[in-house]
Structure formats: structure tokens, C-alpha cells
Amino acid sequence: MRTAGLSLEQAPPLSIPAGFFLAVPVSLLVAGCILLFTGAETFGNPWHPQTIALAHVGTIGVLLPGMFGALYQMIPVVAGAPVAAIRLAHGVQAFLLIGLAAFVWRMFGGPVFAMTLTSYSLGIALLGFLLPVGWSLSRPATRNETTLGMRIAVIVLAAITLMGLIMAQGYAGSGFPQGRFLWTQVHLTLALLGWVGGLIMAVSWQVVPMFYLAGTTGTASKRILLGALVTGLVLPFVVFIAGDLRDSVLSATQWAAVASMPAALAVWVAHPLLTLQGLAKRKRRRSDASLLFWRSGLISALLLLPMAVVACTADDARWQVLFGWFAIWGWAGMILHGMLTRIVPFLVWFHRVAPRIGKTKVVSIRSLLPQQRIKIGFACHLVSLALGAVAIVTQADVVAGMTGVLLLATGISLSGSLVHVLTNSGRAVPE
Amino acid sequence: MQHGDVQFVDAVVQSLRTLSGDGVLKLLATHEPGSLAVELAARGYRITSCQRREDAWDIEISAPHTPNIADLRDMEAPEPMHHVLTAASLLEGSQTYFARLPHVPHPLFPLLRERGLRWWTHEELDRTALLAVRAGG
Numbered sequence: 390m391r392t393a394g395l396s397l398e399q400a401p402p403l404s405i406p407a408g409f410f411l412a413v414p415v416s417l418l419v420a421g422c423i424l425l426f427t428g429a430e431t432f433g434n435p436w437h438p439q440t441i442a443l444a445h446v447g448t449i450g451v452l453l454p455g456m457f458g459a460l461y462q463m464i465p466v467v468a469g470a471p472v473a474a475i476r477l478a479h480g481v482q483a484f485l486l487i488g489l490a491a492f493v494w495r496m497f498g499g500p501v502f503a504m505t506l507t508s509y510s511l512g513i514a515l516l517g518f519l520l521p522v523g524w525s526l527s528r529p530a531t532r533n534e535t536t537l538g539m540r541i542a543v544i545v546l547a548a549i550t551l552m553g554l555i556m557a558q559g560y561a562g563s564g565f566p567q568g569r570f571l572w573t574q575v576h577l578t579l580a581l582l583g584w585v586g587g588l589i590m591a592v593s594w595q596v597v598p599m600f601y602l603a604g605t606t607g608t609a610s611k612r613i614l615l616g617a618l619v620t621g622l623v624l625p626f627v628v629f630i631a632g633d634l635r636d637s638v639l640s641a642t643q644w645a646a647v648a649s650m651p652a653a654l655a656v657w658v659a660h661p662l663l664t665l666q667g668l669a670k671r672k673r674r675r676s677d678a679s680l681l682f683w684r685s686g687l688i689s690a691l692l693l694l695p696m697a698v699v700a701c702t703a704d705d706a707r708w709q710v711l712f713g714w715f716a717i718w719g720w721a722g723m724i725l726h727g728m729l730t731r732i733v734p735f736l737v738w739f740h741r742v743a744p745r746i747g748k749t750k751v752v753s754i755r756s757l758l759p760q761q762r763i764k765i766g767f768a769c770h771l772v773s774l775a776l777g778a779v780a781i782v783t784q785a786d787v788v789a790g791m792t793g794v795l796l797l798a799t800g801i802s803l804s805g806s807l808v809h810v811l812t813n814s815g816r817a818v819p820e
Numbered sequence: 821m822q823h824g825d826v827q828f829v830d831a832v833v834q835s836l837r838t839l840s841g842d843g844v845l846k847l848l849a850t851h852e853p854g855s856l857a858v859e860l861a862a863r864g865y866r867i868t869s870c871q872r873r874e875d876a877w878d879i880e881i882s883a884p885h886t887p888n889i890a891d892l893r894d895m896e897a898p899e900p901m902h903h904v905l906t907a908a909s910l911l912e913g914s915q916t917y918f919a920r921l922p923h924v925p926h927p928l929f930p931l932l933r934e935r936g937l938r939w940w941t942h943e944e945l946d947r948t949a950l951l952a953v954r955a956g957g
Contacts, residue, residue, distance in 0.1 A: 466926050531924060533947065599897045599922060672894050738898055743931055746902060747909020754898060 401461050401471075403740040403811075405478045409458030410729055411807055412482065416450025417800030419493070424793030428786035432777070435709045442496035447717040448580065449489045449511070455725040456588055457481065457518060460539065462736065464522065467595050468539070469530030473521040484514035495560055504561035508554050515550040519543065534611035538591025541615065545583030545622060552576045574642045575625050578649040583622045585721045586656030590614060592728075593664055600731050601680060604670035606663050614655045621652020646701045657694045657720075661687035678763035682727025685771060689719030711781045719774050726770055726803065730763045733810050757813075762806045769799040829856055832881070836865075842886045842916050844950065846942050847879040848872075872945045880950075889918040893948055901928050904953065908937055911955035924949045 423443050424431060431439045461478055465471045472478075488510030495503035523543055529536045556572055559565030566572050594611060597603045606614075625645040637644065665687050668680065693716055700712040734757040742751045773795030780788040828851050839845050857867045864884035872878050882889075890907070892900035900921050905928075907917045924943050932939050932953060942950040 469924070469926050531926075531943070595923075602894060602896050673896070675896070735898060739901075739927060743898070743901060743905060744934065746905040 401465065401475050401478070403736055405475060406458035406462040406736060407733070407807075407811055408479065408482055409454040409461070410733055411804070411811075412454040412486065413451050413725070413729065414800040414804035414807065416446050416454070416489070417796055417803065419450060420446045421793045421796030421798075421800060423493075424796060425790055426793075427789075429780055429784040429789040432707070432710050432714075432781045432789055433784055434706045435713060436706075438496040440710065442493045444713055444717065445492055445496075446489065447722070449485065449492070452585060452717065452721050452725060453485065454482065455729060456585075457485075459592060459728065459732065460522060460543075460588075462732070463592065463595070464525050464539070467531065467533075468526060468536045470525040470528055472525045475521070477517050477521060481514045481517040484510045484517065488514055492557075501560075501562045504557055508557050508561065511550070512554055515546070519547050519550070523547075534608065534615060535591045535595045538587050538594070538611075538615060538618075541619060541622075542584050542587035542591065545579050545587060549576055549580045549584060552579070568641065571629060571641045571645060574645045575629050578625050578645065578652070579622060581716055581721075582618065582649060582652040582656050586652065586660075587618055589721065589724055590618070590656065590660050593660070593724075596728070596732070597664060597667060597683070600735075601668060601677065601683075602672040603664075604667035606667060610659075610663060614659055617651040617655035617659075619652075621649045621655065624648035624651070643701055646697065653694050653697065657690045657697075661690040676760070677731075678760045678767060679727045679731040681764070681767045682723045682730070682770070685767075686720050686723030686727065689715050689723060689774075693720060707781050707784075711778060714777050714781060715774075718770075718777065723770065723774075726766065726799075729803065730758060730766065730806060733807055734758045737810050758806055758810045762802070762809065766799065766802040766806060769795055769802050773799055829859075832856060836860075836881065839881075839883055841883050843883050844886055844889075844918065844952065845881040845883075846950065847877075847881070848945075849877045849879055850875050852877055853879055876945070878945060887916065887918060889920055889950070891920045893920050893922050895922070897922075901925060901931075904928060904951065905931060908932065908935065908953045908955075911937070911953065914954065914956045916952055916954045919951045919953075921949045921951055923947055925951065 420443060423439065423446065427439050431437065431443055434440060435444075457478075461472055461475065488507050491499070491503045491506040491510060495501075495507060526536060526540045526543060552572060553576060555566055556569070556576065559569070594606055598605045625648045628641060628645040628648050631641070631644075639647065665684065668683065693712065696708070696712040696715060700708040734754050737757055738752075738754045742754075745751050773792055776788055776792040776795055779785075780792050828849060832845075832847065835845055835847070852871070853867060853869050857869070860867050860881060866882040866886070867879065869877050869879045890903065892903050895903070900919070904917070904919055904921075904925070907919070911917055924941050928951075929939065938954045938956075940952045944950065
């Protein structure tokens, strides 16, 4: 047997993950406002600056803080390795916020300086995250597929950060890199499959059995999925390096998409199917509204590969927007939203309730966040997803505006739930 | 008994000499415990074994005074932590509490340390964990 050496100082204080998680609904409010004021034009073409702004509010504003908060919290738990210089995380969050705000400003006609500010801010934020997190993940006390998946995701994040910063120069007056579409395709592939997909897979292997008593994915299956993921991330780079494929039947962009197929199959087909199968085999079928998000997100994932194929081959740009909408808000957004409704009560319980167990009567974790609040958030999220799809297909301004309103409602609902958990834990009824 | 079996039994007996009266010995062996289980049972030890691979047996030997091991593996987080902390708050003298958990409970350790408790964990091959918590610093 071994004794562990974690001290209270090594576990992240609640303020760090909570700060990142609270940024998620704020970004949802920004996304809602963008749609409300720009209408269906934002849903018409993926290359439109306001569409790029909306996509990055979704990724850097909604997904990134949620994933950063989760990683800061989970690395000491899963890997048994505390993240060094943890207080640096507050600075990371501040620079993320500044970088995103400057990016949106530039996309809506702001000066060239705004993109320079974006590059510096996001560069500093990502460096401040990657160095300590990468260091912790390089020397985990526990080595398993979850820590391996986290490592892959973090390495990919470093790559997409670099690519993003280079591409951002196009908006900072220095011109886009040659082969902009290929750059974008590889950036998108790495971001969605490597960073988001890799992390969702790795985290789900740990938290789905832990929080829902779901059946576990076998070690061999996990390793095959990780192998397919890495293959599908490396092959697009080969296309990227090969570059000039003018004599080929497919464009370089399409070849890059084809090359990512192993990763797409792992992340958008095998992982959702295995996880849904695991959830169907729950050992104790206690009702839990956060499962609605998981199931919806995993079902959305199953739609992504066919959508991606159509988006890569069809001339109609709306398919690309529809794919992006379902990838960010349907798949990753749903899972992240569901995770927040489960992990935030857990953190509050851990930090504020657990130290009192055995000394006084304590509240149960389920009393910290009423299921009704979670269901309202889910309803808003689901309706906004469906309305957004309708708006993309019909290009109707009124539907796009309604989608914006539903995004605002989702943001308000989520912020209400998070604030409720973070502020009302002392008043919850003792069990 | 074959030659390999003699060496195996000797190794186990050596290990048992260092085991406290309420402790648990975990072994990963290439052998099935076989007749050893009968011999140890006669001396008050409890022995369980599970074949993990063709050449890997996971053997667990509990001393005569080892308390029952609580099985918390089929509980949603944070229920296992809740059970361990509740049980740990009832420990007296040099009592030990044992529990099987779904995984190594890293977040629990700071809370145990804060209460002045000592703990040991053993990660099983299936990634579940055996936890021992002892009172008395």
C-alpha cells in the first residue's frame, strides 16, 4: 500500500474552477446578443466575420473556460499531480477574457490593434495554462487512459493555439498564411477532434462511471480510440505538409478532412455509442437531469460525421454552418452544460460540506441544485439548438433572433443555477 | 507441493510476519493460492483470490482481527467519500477502517490529513482501490 502526499494547498481552491465556470454563461449572453442583433446573416456563411466571431465566442468563450476549469480541478484528482502555480489560473482567465473581447471587437469592425491585442492576450493566457498543466500531466502519479487522453488534448491545444495566432495575423494587417482554407480545415480538425474530442473522451471515462454508475469502457477499447484519435490528428498534418495537391481529385482541404476520418470515427461514432451503451447499463437508475445533456450531446455527436461529409462536399455553405452549430452547441456544448450541473454541486459539496461530515449534520449533494433548475436549462439549450438549425436552413431573421433569445435564456438559466449552488450551500436542508 | 509452490508459500509466510493483527496483505502472484488458503484459514486468516490474467493472481489476505471491508464501489460520487468520512469520524484508539472504492480517492486525502488520520491505498489491477484509514495519528 502507499500513502498519498496531497495537501490541502495542492488541491485547487473553489474560486479557480468556479471562476472559469461562471464565465461560460457570460459568453452565452454575448453569443445570444450577436445573434439577436445580426440575425440570419451570421448563419449564412462560415467565412463572414460575425460568424467567425460567434464561433469563437462558442469555443474560446463557452467551451474553453469550461474545459480549463474542469482540467484545473480534475488533474490533481485523476492524475494525482497538483497543477503548479495554481493562482496563475486567475491571470489565465483574465487574459482569455481580454483576448476574446478584442477578437469580437475586431470581427465587428474594430481597429487592427484589436487583433494584435487578441494575439498577445490569448498567447499569454494559453501559455499560462499550457506550461503548468503540461508539467503536471507529464509526471502523473496515476497513469491511465484518462491522463493519456488529457495529455493528447493539451498537446493539440498548443498546436491549435499556434495555428490560431498565425492565422489571426490575417486580421492584424499581416495577411493570411498561404492556403488559408487548408489552415482553417486543419485548425478546425485539431480543435474539434483533438482538443474538444480528446478531452471529452478522456474525462467521460472518468466521470460517467463515477457520477452515474454507468458501465465502463474497456481498457482495450479506450486504447483503440486513443490510437485512432492520434492517427486522425497526425494524418491531416501530412496533408498539410504535402500542401500542393492540385492534380488530385480532391482538394487539399478535402484530403485533410478525409485524413482525419480515424479520429472522427473514434470521437463522433465509437465514443458516443460506447458511452450511451454504458449509460444504458447503469447499476443504479436514479433519475438525474444532467443525464439529459449527456444523452443529447452524444446523440448530436452521432450526427456530426454525416454532416461533416456533406459540409465538405456540398456547395451550399449553410451545411458548414450547420455542422459547426451542432459540433459546438449540440455536441460539446450539451456535454459541457450537463457536466457543469453535476461537477459544480460536487465541488461545492467537497469544499464546504465534506469537511463537516461526522462533526455536524450536513446537506446532501442533490439538495444543492434542484433538478427542476437543471431541466429548465436543458429545455432552453435544446430549443435554442433546434431553432438555430431551423434558422440556418431557412435563413429567416426572426428565427435567428429567437435563437439569440433562447441562448440568452440558456445563459441566464445556467448562471442562475451556478450562482444558486455557489451561494446557497449553507442554507440547503440537512439530510 | 512443487518447488515453485514452496518458494511461494515461504514468501507469503515472510510477508505475514510483518502484517499487523488487523492488516491486509495484497499479493500479485503467478500461482493460485491452492493449499495455502486452507492452511491460512486454519490459522484465522481470510484469503480471497481472483485470476486477473493467465499468469496473474490477485491474492488478498486479511489478518484474524481485520475488520470487514466496506464495499463502496457501486456508489455514485461523492457517496463513497461521505461514507469514509463518516466511518473515520467514529474510529477510536488504533482502530482501522477498510473500504473498497471505485478508484484511488485523491480528493479524500487532504480531508483525512486535516482530521489527523493516517491512510493507505492500494490500486487494484481493475483500477478500483482498497483504502485503510487508521485513527491515532
